[in-house]
Amino acid sequence: xxxxxxxxxxxxxxxxxxxxxxxxxxxxxxxxxxxxxxxxxxxxxxxxxxxxxxxxxxxxxxxxxxxxxxxxxxxxxxxxxxxxxxxxxxxxxxxxxxxxxxxxxxxxxxxxxxxxxxxxxxxxxxxxxxxxxxxxxxxxxxxxxxxxxxxxxxxxxxxxxxxxxxxxxxxxxxxxxxxxxxxxxxxxxxxxxxxxxxxxxxxxxxxxxxxxxxxxxxxxxxxxxxxxxxxxxxxxxxxxxxxxxxxxxxxxxxxxxxxxxxxxxxxxxxxxxxxxxxxxxxxxxxxxxxxxxxxxxxxxxxxxxxxxxxxxxxxxxxxxxxxxxxxxxxxxxxxxxxxxxxxxxxxxxxxxxxxxxxxxxxxxxxxxxxxxxxxxxxxxxxxxxxxxxxxxxxxxxxxxxxxxxxxxxxxxxxxxxxxxxxxxxxxxxxxxxxxxxxxxxxxxxxxxxxxxxxxxxxxxxxxxxxxxxxxxxxxxxxxxxxxxxxxxxxxxxxxxxxxxxxxxxxxxxxxxxxxxxxxxxxxxxxxxxxxxxxxxxxxxxxxxxxxxxxxxxxxxxxxxxxxxxxxxxxxxxxxxxxxxxxxxxxxxxxxxxxxxxxxxxxxxxxxxxxxxxxxxxxxxxxxxxxxxxxxxxxxxxxxxxxxxxxxxxxxxxxxxxxxxxxxxxxxxxxxxxxxxxxxxxxxxxxxxxxxxxxxxxxxxxxxxxxxxxxxxxxxxxxxxxxxxxxxxxxxxxxxxxxxxxxxxxxxxxxxxxxxxxxxxxxxxxxxxxxxxxxxxxxxxxxxxxxxxxxxxxxxxxxxxxxxxxxxxxxxxxxxxxxxxxxxxxxxxxxxxxxxxxxxxxxxxxxxxxxxxxxxxxxxxxxxxxxxxxxxxxxxxxxxxxxxxxxxxxxxxxxxxxxxxxxxxxxxxxxxxxxxxxxxxxxx
RNA sequence: GGGCCCAUAGCUCAGUGGUAGAGUGCCUCCUUUGCAAGGAGGAUGCCCAGGGUUCGAAUCCCUGUGGGUCCA
Numbered sequence: 001x002x003x004x005x006x007x008x009x010x011x012x013x014x015x016x017x018x019x020x021x022x023x024x025x026x027x028x029x030x031x032x033x034x035x036x037x038x039x040x041x042x043x044x045x046x047x048x049x050x051x052x053x054x055x056x057x058x059x060x061x062x063x064x065x066x067x068x069x070x071x072x073x074x075x076x077x078x079x080x081x082x083x084x085x086x087x088x089x090x091x092x093x094x095x096x097x098x099x100x101x102x103x104x105x106x107x108x109x110x111x112x113x114x115x116x117x118x119x120x121x122x123x124x125x126x127x128x129x130x131x132x133x134x135x136x137x138x139x140x141x142x143x144x145x146x147x148x149x150x151x152x153x154x155x156x157x158x159x160x161x162x163x164x165x166x167x168x169x170x171x172x173x174x175x176x177x178x179x180x181x182x183x184x185x186x187x188x189x190x191x192x193x194x195x196x197x198x199x200x201x202x203x204x205x206x207x208x209x210x211x212x213x214x215x216x217x218x219x220x221x222x223x224x225x226x227x228x229x230x231x232x233x234x235x236x237x238x239x240x241x242x243x244x245x246x247x248x249x250x251x252x253x254x255x256x257x258x259x260x261x262x263x264x265x266x267x268x269x270x271x272x273x274x275x276x277x278x279x280x281x282x283x284x285x286x287x288x289x290x291x292x293x294x295x296x297x298x299x300x301x302x303x304x305x306x307x308x309x310x311x312x313x314x315x316x317x318x319x320x321x322x323x324x325x326x327x328x329x330x331x332x333x334x335x336x337x338x339x340x341x342x343x344x345x346x347x348x349x350x351x352x353x354x355x356x357x358x359x360x361x362x363x364x365x366x367x368x369x370x371x372x373x374x375x376x377x378x379x380x381x382x383x384x385x386x387x388x389x390x391x392x393x394x395x396x397x398x399x400x401x402x403x404x405x406x407x408x409x410x411x412x413x414x415x416x417x418x419x420x421x422x423x424x425x426x427x428x429x430x431x432x433x434x435x436x437x438x439x440x441x442x443x444x445x446x447x448x449x450x451x452x453x454x455x456x457x458x459x460x461x462x463x464x465x466x467x468x469x470x471x472x473x474x475x476x477x478x479x480x481x482x483x484x485x486x487x488x489x490x491x492x493x494x495x496x497x498x499x500x501x502x503x504x505x506x507x508x509x510x511x512x513x514x515x516x517x518x519x520x521x522x523x524x525x526x527x528x529x530x531x532x533x534x535x536x537x538x539x540x541x542x543x544x545x546x547x548x549x550x551x552x553x554x555x556x557x558x559x560x561x562x563x564x565x566x567x568x569x570x571x572x573x574x575x576x577x578x579x580x581x582x583x584x585x586x587x588x589x590x591x592x593x594x595x596x597x598x599x600x601x602x603x604x605x606x607x608x609x610x611x612x613x614x615x616x617x618x619x620x621x622x623x624x625x626x627x628x629x630x631x632x633x634x635x636x637x638x639x640x641x642x643x644x645x646x647x648x649x650x651x652x653x654x655x656x657x658x659x660x661x662x663x664x665x666x667x668x669x670x671x672x673x674x675x676x677x678x679x680x681x682x683x684x685x686x687x688x689x690x691x692x693x694x695x696x697x698x699x700x701x702x703x704x705x706x707x708x709x710x711x712x713x714x715x716x717x718x719x720x721x722x723x724x725x726x727x728x729x730x731x732x733x734x735x736x737x738x739x740x741x742x743x744x745x746x747x748x749x750x751x752x753x754x755x756x757x758x759x760x761x762x763x764x765x766x767x768x769x770x771x772x773x774x775x776x777x778x779x780x781x782x783x784x785x786x787x788x789x790x791x792x793x794x795x796x797x798x799x800x801x802x803x804x805x806x807x808x809x810x811x812x813x814x815x816x817x818x819x820x821x822x823x824x825x826x827x828x829x830x831x832x833x834x835x836x837x838x839x840x841x842x843x844x845x846x847x848x849x850x851x852x853x854x855x856x857x858x859x860x861x862x863x864x865x866x867x868x869x870x871x872x873x874x875x876x877x878x879x880x881x882x883x884x885x886x887x888x889x890x891x892x893x894x895x896x897x898x899x900x901x902x903x904x905x906x907x908x909x910x911x912x913x914x915x916x917x918x919x920x921x922x923x
Numbered sequence: 924g925g926g927c928c929c930a931u932a933g934c935u936c937a938g939u940g941g942u943a944g945a946g947u948g949c950c951u952c953c954u955u956u957g958c959a960a961g962g963a964g965g966a967u968g969c970c971c972a973g974g975g976u977u978c979g980a981a982u983c984c985c986u987g988u989g990g991g992u993c994c995a
Contacts (some may be wrong), residue, residue, distance in 0.1 A: 887978035899978035
């Protein structure tokens with residue numbers, strides 16, 4: 001780390017008279033103008049110095065502070081950029097949530113492949129950090145949702161190759177620190193109080209020098225100078241133990257926590273009171289929380305020390321609280337009773353804001369991905385509300401924040417929250433019953449509920465151990481929750497690492513030029529001419545590379561085209577088409593010959609169906625959006641010839657009514673016969689105009705992206721489309737299903753396939769109508785009547801069988817009667833089903849007789865029933881008889897069944913029955 | 924994307940390969956006519972669907988459908 005020390009010797013520090021010092025308490029190196037200063041100024045080395053001692057000239061609200069920051073940097077040459085969604089997985093697949101402003105520009109801008117939207121730029125980016133969840137409310141400074149205000153500059157080295165999307169240096173370390181100082185100065189801060197702590201940064205494969213900016217005990221900004229990348233041979237070893245070397249791009253990545261700045265400007269005891277004063281008032285009032293003046297005093301004094309409460313750093317909550325209580329000379333229990341409800345309320349306010357961001361940006365709760373995180377936050381919030389006694393509906397609380405954040409989809413947000421709360425209530429109710437039953441069982445045995453059961457309850461039924469404890473206590477059962485409970489759960493999920501199949505990159509195509517894509521020029525054409533650049537032999541086929549092609553390679557959920565390539569001498573079949581690094585490979589059955597001039601013919605019927613389905617996909621999702629809500633977003637799609645399917649994020653099942661409306665809307669668009677158009681705008685312009693909803697089917701790279709317009713719908717898409725919506729002919733929804741919670745799949749057919757699928761369904765209906773001998777319209781009613789009658793007859797038959805059995809037993813209808821000891825046994829062959837045999841046997845037993853009945857109806861079967869105290873074990877008898885027909889049997893001692901495949905031996909077995917009975921009785 | 928759990932009477936659920944059950948609700952009657960009252964009797968069911976194993980499957984195995992839950 002010492003190797004980086006030179007990185008902090010800035011000319012700006014020199015000119016401004018800064019001094020480099022080492023903190024005697026924690027050992028950190030820091031820069032300050034105040035030559036008398038000793039410690040680094042950050043907790044735990046120092047306490048907060050701004051509480052009830054606001055640090056700036058004026059108090060700022062959240063909105064005012066954001067504006068002050070953005071306009072300061074605008075005035076200093078930065079362009080203001082609109083924030084990105086909190087769901088970072090909308091433009092990158094390596095993370096779920098936006099955790100910092102730099103996430104907006106990873107990976108394509110930071111790597112230099114795509115230019116930034118502006119350079120330098122300033123932004124206030126909403127972020128969510130789930131890892132802070134346990135600290136929220138308790139430390140007074142942690143929030144799960146926050147805005148990271150930032151200024152970024154993207155630079156490349158003078159000697160870097162020409163391949164980067166931006167060139168040269170905008171500004172670097174000195175200017176960054178100067179701007180930071182300048183912003184403090186603009187708020188009226190005495191610059192002697194600002195401390196810059198050296199704290200090298202590592203993350204996501206990059207690293208660089210960085211500084212924490214401290215003012216009155218609180219970290220207000222982080223200035224990161226991203227300039228290195230991971231490299232086993234690198235000259236710098238960083239704190240993560242890896243080696244790093246300098247890279248061609250170097251980027252100014254700063255973060256100024258909007259909430260912290262707002263807080264410091266007001267000097268309130270906690271950040272929460274500065275950021276959501278109205279909501280906290282509301283919650284306190286709703287939970288009927290009131291404090292005396294003395295208690296208020298104590299709360300304020302606690303707040304100043306609360307920096308020590310950090311779940312990660314402090315040993316545990318209780319210890320930290322104990323220390324604070326000792327320092328304030330109050331009872332730890334009393335302090336806890338006073339602070340805990342307040343902490344819950346702070347957390348509720350924060351969590352509601354988190355939910356507003358998540359749901360406002362269109363995340364749908366689910367059991368996967370961001371949807372799962374959203375569900376976790378929502379349930380946690382609901383629990384906190386119940387604990388502290390807030391009885392206002394959760395959707396109202398979330399709406400308060402959504403309104404403040406100016407989201408337009410507030411009705412949907414409320415609807416989702418209500419649905420989720422209801423689902424959670426049902427889960428708890430179900431779980432509660434389960435725990436009650438289990439608790440009673442263990443209470444009876446006088447044992448505690450074992451850990452295995454606890455893990456099962458949590459993992460499969462979503463019940464927190466403390467909730468189980470609570471419910472079980474009512475039933476008088478003890479619960480022993482181990483400290484490492486959650487790691488035990490984690491252990492249960494451990495699976496042997498699946499060997500990841502590394503795709504062997506084909507390097508044969510590296511020297512070939514990118515194939516010219518003719519299919520975008522005119523999507524309706526199916527013929528073209530080209531030159532064969534190369535042919536590669538595969539196991540049972542050939543990969544043909546052309547200079548240009550009309551063949552569409554598999555991509556974006558659209559299957560590849562098929563067709564032929566012809567020379568003067570031969571015609572080869574194109575069976576599959578793939579694209580690798582811009583080179584399109586035509587997989588053929590024969591080689592057309594390298595250097596040949598070929599005529600290509602795409603299978604037009606197949607392509608037309610694919611185009612219909614692709615355009616129809618856009619139309620269906622557009623229609624679904626109008627019917628189900630603006631949150632509808634594609635979660636996957638697959639086009640086909642016969643049918644296509646799209647998966648979309650939605651929080652409820654799609655009803656039959658919804659389907660009908662979607663279908664009608666989709667066909668309205670078809671019948672309008674509007675033009676389907678494409679354009680290739682600059683990606684940043686497109687994003688600015690249409691937002692990230694463009695990227696329904698994935699994020700294409702490059703500076704220009706292809707947009708497809710259908711009706712009002714705009715999507716980034718690389719597929720082929722029909723010219724006018726009328727070309728689709730018709731759209732028919734075939735099926736809907738829930739792929740996973742929060743993801744609904746619609747399967748549909750377009751064009752010919754729509755007609756055919758409708759005909760197939762009608763055929764089925766007509767056939768059913770024919771069988772029932774009624775008109776199709778009467779099928780449902782008739783089917784119901786038949787089903788009811790069928791059930792009625794079943795009951796009647798059961799009834800008659802019993803009567804028959806009773807009659808047979810009473811009337812001595814055939815069958816051999818033998819005396820077995822003091823009991824009479826009836827041995828008979830009745831070729832009937834098991835039910836009838838059983839009924840007859842029961843009737844005989846009623847009369848005090850042993851019944852040995854055989855049937856040859858389906859295989860050889862026996863029923864043996866005996867009255868009490870006959871001294872015969874029915875199971876043994878059946879076992880013996882069944883073995884004679886090649887099978888087995890068994891059952892309780894008074895009623896046994898069995899059989900075997902050899903019907904021919906049935907009569908012989910029955911003849912032996914009296915002997916068997918006597919043997920068994922003697923035994 | 925992966926793991927685990929569940930599907931039986933209208934509802935809530937027992938049922939570990941051998942005659943489908945309980946509580947509750949429902950119907951009838953009796954007793955009472957005030958607090959989710961008491962007593963007697965009765966009806967409840969394609970045990971989610973399809974395949975397999977077995978003499979025999981609600982039960983074991985596979986596939987599907989519908990739901991729940993945990994993790995990244």
